[in-house]
Amino acid sequence: MTSIEHCLNQVAAVRESASDPKAAYVIRSRLERLLLTCARVTAERSGLTKPDVPGPVAPSNAPADVQRLAAACDTLIDLSSSICRPSESFDARWDEGWSRISPALDELERLLESQLR
């Protein structure tokens, strides 16, 4: 499995857990792992050291497609810091939170798929 396919599998894992809003804890954990995996891919393709925890990567000298991937991850990092906090699920605001995360996840998935072509 390539590292991009690995990321795509993790996007699918986040979506799968999102079907049950009571599993907010699982979703947050999977989002963090996805963001770390993407950051490691981005770093590798930019000639940077792979990070060992999730966080923004600034691949200033990387190709444009890698920079777009990094930007999509940064958007998700911002969104995921506010959703599912604290860890227990909040049914009432889940729909709103997921409605913001979902398009950002779609965009990340689109960029990852474009790297496979």
Place this chain on the structure above:
Amino acid sequence: MALTRATSVWAYGSFARGDADAYSDIDILVAGDGAGWRDAVAADAELALLMQDGHQLSPMQFSWEELEAMCEYGSLFLHHVRFEGRPITRMVNDPLAELLAALPPYRRATQEMQAFTIVLRDVEESLSGDHSPKFELAVIATALRHAFILGCYVTGQPDFGRTTPFRRLMPELQMAAQTTADLEQLYKFRLYQHDRALAPFDATTDDVREWLHVADTLFDGIRRRVDDFDRALPQPSSCGSRVGV
């Protein structure tokens, strides 16, 4: 701006508990429409000093409708606020205090244990591909902390501290005292993830496997306590409407 009657502001978390460090945020619960909450916090002498020292506010705002819904299932977050929180707004008949006083037992403990277990299985699965042992140890540590907080709650000894739940529950689980010290070390990976501590050791995949085994054993013990707690739960009772303020 004047506070409206419907806004109640409470502090909770590490400062309210007394185990804050230089990096700690000031956890604030804003109940209601939120009007004037910043003024209320700024008027609190202790919080104002903390802010002067550079601590950031970390507010969570909920409408009364959301709080009522959380109350229905006995939200553990609300139990947390009830246990260690203190009101910032000085109100006669504080509606949040009334809601917390009527809070029923937490009804999602089993579901939460299931979520923690899924997270451990995710860690296990991650080891077959590119992974960061430090991150995976942070995930295990966080799941363990939350499971221990839950375990403390269901055994009637609530503790929402950073690592104190490990120490409090371990005798009940009949684990060696050294396991507590090891867990406190492990939790530093979570702090490392948030740039608040150095990694306690140079983690390997074998460390992750070993900790998964320990976590499974600890989870088994906590799950038994959760099952006992759930069996003894009374029939659900409504929190009632307390939002007519």
